[in-house]
Structure formats: structure tokens, C-alpha cells
Amino acid sequence: MAILTAVVAGALIGLSLGALGGGGSILAAPVLLALGQTATQATTGSLVVVGVTSLAGAVTAHRAGNVLLARGAAFGAVAIVGAVLGAHASAAVPEPVLLAAFAGLMLVVAGLMTARQVRSHRGTRRGAHADRPRLDDPILTFSPTFMCQCPRALKVLVTATAVGLLTGFLGVGGGFLVVPALSLALALPMAYAAGTSLVAITITSTAALAARAGTGIAPDWWLVAALTVTAAAGATVGARVADRVDTDRLSAAFTGLVLTVAAYTAVQALPALT
Template sequence: MTPETTLLAALLAGALIGLSLGALGGGGSILAVPVLVYLLGQSPAQATTGSLVVVATTSLAGAVAAARSGHVLLARGVAFGAVATGGAVLGAKASAHVDDDVLLAAFAALMLLVGALMAVRLVRRPGDGPSHAARPALDDPILTFSPTFACACPRALKVLLTATLMGGLTGFLGVGGGFLVVPALLLALALPLPYAAGTSLVVITITSAAALATRAGVGPAPDWGLVLALTAASALTAVVGARLADRVDTRRLSAAFTALVLAVAAYTATRALPSLL
């Protein structure tokens, strides 16, 4: 493709990602790596680095919007994200030593998992039931130092393991992992779902930024012009997607997006797996 055509493809793909993020509340950034590899000609190593820019930017924008609606527990999100940075750094370093075909095969498996989880959500009709939750009260702290030292060590271990796993996923594959961060927050911090969803965006922003900083200067750099175009288009159209969600049947949009994710996952697998056999 000519440079002009490639730039146009980046803008259109970014618009699709942003629309899905805005209309469906997440999931769109999972497409960033396949778009960068198969549509924009980046290597898997370049794509997983460039994807972190898309993930961090869109998550930050989403976190601001969620905070305005009162669904972000900032202190807990920052604490969980700080713990998760260890995994993000390790994952980012590990990805530099993995073959491109292995990265793509792992990413295809991840996309198949995401598509399956989205299909399950469609069947269960997550829109049914109560949509509001009371703001949770502060839990008993995990660690206390005054008047005496005390540790809720089983709970601390649960937070450490789940946060490290989520951070490692972000650093290794360049994805936000919101579909796993939300359950992790439900499990480790016992947050109500609306607050887990909003707070997860803070966690993803922190881990994506940490992984991106770790990758800086290591391995091949992506085409930053294309990455920025993809990111800008995604951020702008996310606003349109959020407005679109109030006017259309998001269940149909979600079904279409689930089919798209599964199709891209299958295509990625057919391209990556033969090279491993």
C-alpha cells in the first residue's frame, strides 16, 4: 500500500476500535495488534509495543469518564496497578525474547478466549438485573502498622498473584486485559461490578504505561506515525460510540463485534500456527 493508503487504513481501523470501545465499554483494543500486523505491516514485536499506546490512551480516557460518573475507586486502582507493574515489566521484557510466531499464536489463543467470554455474556444477557450498586465502604486494610503490625496475608497473596498475572498479560501481549482485570478486582478486592469496571481502567492505564516504558529502546520500534493515527482515531470515535450506545441495540453490536473478534482470531491462528509446526 502507498503511505497515504496505509494512513487511511490506520484511521479507519482506529475508528472501528474506538466505536467498539465507546459503544460496548471495552474490548476494542484487542484488535490493535492484528490491525498493526496484518493491515499496517508491523512485525508482532512492533505491534505489541504500539498497541500499548492505544491501550493506555483509551483506558485513561475511559477512566476519566468513569471517575466523573463516580465509578472509580482511585486509591484501590492505583494500589492494585502499582502491584501489577511488576508483572507488566516482566512480561514486557519476556516478549523481547519470544519468536514472532509464538507471540501471534499466543495472541490468537487470547482472542479466542475473549470471543468465547463475550459470547457467554451475550447468552447470559448481562443487561438484565440491577444496574446500580452502592459505593463500597472501606474494607479492613491488608496491612496495618499501628498500633501494632498486622497482615491479612491470604488476602495479600491473592492480590499479589492476581495483579502480577494481569500485569504480565499486558506487558507480554500489549493488551489491556480488561476482560480479566475486572474479574480479578471482583476476586481480590470484592468490588461491586460497576466499580470493578471503572477501577480496572486505572489499573490498565498504569500497567500499560509501565510496560511501554520498559519496552522503550528495546527491540524494533513501531511506526509511531501509524500508531498515533490509530490512537487518535480510536480516542475520538470512542466519544461517538458512547453516544451511539444510547440510540442503538448494543446487544446486536456486541454480537457483531464478537463474531469479528472470533474471525480475526481464527485468521491469526491460521497464519501463526503453521510456522510453529
């Protein structure tokens, strides 16, 4: 029964990651919690799910021409420091606090996804494929002369560090922050921001998992494997159908699911905090 639950949940997580460029990974840790893992085990196992799933989605999106590899890699590289710091901080925090933080984060994610849906209804549909953005507009150059678009550079630095901290601390991908950051700070159209975000998430998840190695935290690897395999398959499908399905409806349904899981996690965390 536990394996079956992990399979179904993994498919939902992967579909969201592939089609929406983020959001799905927020469910990986709560699923593992519901299947009997501790908070630290769940967040560690979640990093495996997030990393592998994001990689699978990124490969598929790259083949479809929706990934700007250099920009995604640069964002992920900046986020590595935050990911390592977050991973070490997670081991020093009591589990009830970790659960409460996770419940709060899910409420924020649900709010951001709702706002994104409202903007989507006001703007153009995602199904209209965007023109490929220019690649000759760097934020920082040293040759032939020094040039810095400092406001944009600061946005990237702050957002990437925040994503890294969340990834390391709570075992989430942070796509709900990466996608708008790539769209605003790096001027990527949404069609490219979603696919490119998966590259950054893969890097930060790997860095956070490496930071946790050797800490003695060992989740149930069978559950993690079932969740990971089905999530990776779902991400591949989601990335392929992203331009063919009504992602607004999918996002609305997923927002409701995130709110439900947030309430469940809060119910578990609050009694232990009082």
C-alpha cells in the first residue's frame, strides 16, 4: 500500500514539475512523512526525488528547445552556497519546527501559484510559443570593458540564494521562485523560464544532497525509489504536453492539493510546538 501511494504521488509530482516548471516537489517530503518517515528523513529523500525528476524534465524540455542551459546552470551555481548552508541548518532544527516551516512554505506556494494563474488569465496563453530570447544580453561582463547590470544581478543573487536555502533546508526544488526569477531578472519568456528552471533545480538539489551525505540520515530508500521513478516519468510526460494542455486548470487543481497538504502538515506540527 505504501509503495502504491508513492507511485501515485510521484506521478502527480512529476506532472507538475514537467508541465508547470515547479510546485510539484513541494509534495515529495509530505508524502514521505505520511508514509512514516521522520521530517529529516523525508526532506533528505525529497532531495533525491527533486533532483532526478528535475533532471528528467530538463532533458525533455531541452530536446523540445525550451531550455537555455547556460542561464540555468549559472543560476544553479549561484544557489549552491545557499543549498549547502540550508542542508547543514536543517540538521540543527527540531522536527516540529521543520514541519511548521514546511506548512508555512506550502501556503506561500499556493498563494504564488494563485497569483500566477490570475496573471495568466490577464495575459497571453502559455500555449502560444514565445520567441527564443536573445543570448547576447549579459548581466556582468569583464571584457573588453567592465559592465554590470547591478539591479538584475542583485535580483539573481538574492533569489538564487533563497532558492538554495529552501532546497537545502526543506528538500524542495524552489521552482515557484526560480521561474519568476528567470522571467523577471533574466528576461526569459515563461515558456523558457519553466524549462530552464529545471536545470537550476537539478544543481541545487544535488548540492544539498551532497551536503547531507555522511550525516547518518537514511530514509526508506524503497519508498524514495518508487516516488522518484514515477515522478521522473511524470516529468517527462508533463514537459512534452506543456504546450498542448490547459496548464491553468492543472495549476488550479494543484493549488488546491497543496493547500490540503499544508493543512495536514500544520495539524501534525502545531501540537508538538505547544
